[in-house]
Amino acid sequence: MDRNDERVCEACGLLYDWDPVIADGSHFCCDACARGQECTCPEHAEAHHVRAMGSRSGASILGATQGEL
Numbered sequence: 001m002d003r004n005d006e007r008v009c010e011a012c013g014l015l016y017d018w019d020p021v022i023a024d025g026s027h028f029c030c031d032a033c034a035r036g037q038e039c040t041c042p043e044h045a046e047a048h049h050v051r052a053m054g055s056r057s058g059a060s061i062l063g064a065t066q067g068e069l
């Protein structure tokens, strides 16, 4: 049961929907992850919020009351 338009990076766990970078049979969200480096995707920083709120691509919610650190 795969979702066609959503993948999970095997390195950083980021949910992404663009073409994966494939290395050693694993799928990564970006070149950096494929090389074992730190993820460079802008989405990565917001991934936590996306997961929590169930919505992607929104205005960055700065100043919102989230005691999540």
Ligand SMILES: [Zn+2]
Pocket: 009, 010, 011, 012, 013, 014, 028, 029, 030, 033, 039
């Ligand atoms: Zn990644």
Ligand SMILES: [Zn+2]
Pocket: 012, 014, 029, 030, 031, 032, 033, 039, 040, 041, 044
């Ligand atoms: Zn990435």
